[in-house]
Amino acid sequence: MENNNSFLVLFLAPVREYLEDDSVSEVLINGPQQVYIERRGKLEEVPAKFVSEAALRAAAANIAKSVGRMLDEMHPRLDARLPDGSRVHAVIPPLSRVGTVIAIRKFKKDTLTIDKMQEYGSLDDRTRKLIRALVLLHKNVIVSGATSSGKTSVLNALSSFIPEGERVLVIEDATELQLQQRHIVPFETRKADKNGQGEVTIRDLIRSALRLRPDRIVIGEIRGGEALDLLQALNTGHAGSMSTIHANSPIDCLSRIETCALLSGIDIPLVALRSQVASAIDAVVHTARLSDGSRKIVSVAEVEPLAQGEYRVRELVRWKTVSIAPDGRVEGHFEAVNAPSFADQAQIAGVDL
């Protein structure tokens, strides 16, 4: 483990072995007496314990201090990114009822490449060609899914298909994406300081990005009013952009974008907003974490024009679960549902489907 992470290891000695174990992706501390880890997609309780709530609380406060934040009665929640890229969220009592709660999402040094995802069965060859075509043909794509379903990983994989030579502006709340191309310009938002000053939001950065001659804009995650700025950017010709959003299905993804856009405070008729969403977003790549812990691209859907004011999508491929093996493993296959509407366009562009 790198030196810059050693302070974390110091404060969190009881869970040190899990922080240093690269096969562990998350460490979840639910008060001093209970620790879970996630390994290969599965949660398991481990025997680690803290000697007391005071010791755990001190560890959390030290993490906060090391990143220039406070964790106390007045600031009972902490959101922090550590120098090694790991994300920490902590909540202290009385908000949390079991003592100090800390979740650490460890930063993966080796990114999940599309090859690895395919090897893990997260997608098949056809799905891979399809999402590659979406990127090469400059479609605007949103990756949707539940928490921890693999959205960011899929976005990272999608971005790997962006050809060298395009200028890509990347905007994130906390740097997670690792684009490999040469012409990448990454940005990160800034939280307000102790006096509530100096905040720079995703919305602000989108506005800047638009003035920095982007070929494509990649936004880590849409959570609020920035959805509106993104829609406007896409509808004014920044094709080939991509982002992620928390949603339960491709249709729900479109509704979520709409809800987020409304958070910006705009006042336009709902149908007008919906038609903006439907025309800005070309396709949704939906991810899921299955019951055995495996992550998959469970659906790729094209967005169609509104019908009677409602969203419609045309599913191209989907995962079909057939059975659950005695050991819990989910078995099934990917199936092609509809031919993509851009098949001709792909052929002309020489993109293999």
Ligand SMILES: Nc1ncnc2c1ncn2[C@@H]1O[C@H](COP(=O)(O)OP(=O)(O)OP(=O)(O)O)[C@@H](O)[C@H]1O
């Ligand atoms: N296809 C996959 N196969 C195996 N593990 C995966 C896969 N995709 C993601 N993971 C792992 O699952 C965890 C969550 O992945 P990721 O951060 O991409 O999800 P997310 O949906 O973006 O999460 P969040 O909701 O927190 O933003 C990570 O530890 C990641 O390494």
Ligand SMILES: [Mg+2]
């Ligand atoms: Mg994510």
